[in-house]
Amino acid sequence: xxxxxxxxxxxxxxxxxxxxxxxxxxxxxxxxxxxxxxxxxxxxxxxxxxxxxxxxxxxxxxxxxxxxxxxxxxxxxxxxxxxxxxxxxxxxxxxxxxxxxxxxxxxxxxxxxxxxxxxxxxxxxxxxxxxxxxxxxxxxxxxxxxxxxxxxxxxxxxxxxxxxxxxxxxxxxxxxxxxxxxxxxxxxxxxxxxxxxxxxxxxxxxxxxxxxxxxxxxxxxxxxxxxxxxxxxxxxxx
Numbered sequence: 711x712x713x714x715x716x717x718x719x720x721x722x723x724x725x726x727x728x729x730x731x732x733x734x735x736x737x738x739x740x741x742x743x744x745x746x747x748x749x750x751x752x753x754x755x756x757x758x759x760x761x762x763x764x765x766x767x768x769x770x771x772x773x774x775x776x777x778x779x780x781x782x783x784x785x786x787x788x789x790x791x792x793x794x795x796x797x798x799x800x801x802x803x804x805x806x807x808x809x810x811x812x813x814x815x816x817x818x819x820x821x822x823x824x825x826x827x828x829x830x831x832x833x834x835x836x837x838x839x840x841x842x843x844x845x846x847x848x849x850x851x852x853x854x855x856x857x858x859x860x861x862x863x864x865x866x867x868x869x870x871x872x873x874x875x876x877x878x879x880x881x882x883x884x885x886x887x888x889x890x891x892x893x894x895x896x897x898x899x900x901x902x903x904x905x906x907x908x909x910x911x912x913x914x915x916x917x918x919x920x921x922x923x924x925x926x927x928x929x930x931x932x933x934x935x936x937x938x939x940x941x942x943x944x945x946x947x948x
Contacts, residue, residue, distance in 0.1 A: 716933055716940050718908075721759040722806045731758040731790075731911040732925040737806070738787075738914040741815055741837025755809035755816070759793060761908025762933060762942060766796070766898045771934040772907045773863040773876065776822055777927040780858045784825045787914040789833070790926035791822015792862045794871060794894060795906040798839055802903035815839055819891050820910065821862050821873045823850075832860065834873050834889040841893065848888045851877040861930070864907075869896035907933055 718728050725732065737756035776790050797804060800814040809815060817839045824833035824847075832848040854860055861876040863885065871894035874885040909931065913924040931942045 716762040716764060716942060718760055718762055718942055721761060721908075722756060723758040723760075725758075728760040729928045729931070730925065731760060731909070731928070732923045733758045733911040733913045734923045735785075735913050735915040735920050736918075738789075738912045739793075739818060739820065739910065741818060741839070742843040753809045753811060753815040754806075755804045756806040757789075757910045757912040759906075759908055759910045760928075761793065761795070761906040763904040763906055764933070764935065766895055766902070766905045768935045769866055769895075769905060769907065769933070770936065771863065771865045772932065773861065774909050774931040775859055775861040775929050776909070777857075777859045777929070778823055778830065779925055779927075783920065783922070784828075784830070785913060785915050785919050785924070786825055786828065787912075787916065788825040788924050789820065789822060789910075789912040789914075790924070790928075791820050791824075791833075791910065792864055793906065793908050793910045794819045794821075794864060795908075796894065797903045797906065799899065799902050817841075817893070819864070819871055819873070819894065821864060821888070822909075823860055830854075832862075832875055832888060834891070836891045838893045844891075846889050848875060848886065851875060853877060853879060866895055870894065 739757045740754040795818040797816045798814040801810045819836040835845040837843045863874040865872045871891040873888045877884045
């Protein structure tokens with residue numbers, strides 16, 4: 711019996727449909743400044759996010775399918791994917807207007823689709839507060855061209871977060887290990903806030919190429935805890 715509710719909550723957006731996210735141009739989640747001339751905030755948490763919160767010790771696995779907008783005009787660094795976020799104890803609820811600073815900005819991992827050098831690919835980017843930012847790429851699934859959809863899964867393995875691309879062809883399910891992130895569940899203090907697990911859309915648009923928003927759809931979002939698998943689409947926001 712599950713003793714707590716996983717309620718989907720919107721962050722940085724007010725859409726009544728929490729599974730269709732739209733992100734206006736110039737918004738991203740950034741944990742280590744790429745531009746230090748003061749033209750943009752050093753630490754950013756502006757992307758549209760829908761998330762559930764749960765204690766780190768209760769998380770086991772999560773999965774979501776992302777449908778990329780086939781008719782959209784792509785902009786370099788467009789992104790949509792799964793998000794795991796470990797808020798700092800001094801900033802348990804980061805937002806676009808309060809993304810934190812060097813001392814309290816959240817640690818996070820983004821796993822999903824990203825446009826890189828004009829080509830859509832799979833990407834994992836991570837940032838640990840007080841540590842390093844990392845980024846890696848993985849080829850799209852073979853079936854993406856037919857569906858414009860990709861499924862990603864994250865799994866807890868000790869202190870590690872393991873990231874997979876999931877491909878299904880008929881009854882055959884194939885999981886490709888994209889990356890492991892070492893710090894996600896390491897040394898979690900008893901006073902730390904709950905982790906966030908959800909999905910996001912970002913349109914950094916570093917060259918100011920578009921005033922349009924990027925919209926992506928998400929479905930089959932599920933989170934596994936010790937009590938079992940919870941389909942988050944079965945729960946409604948309050």
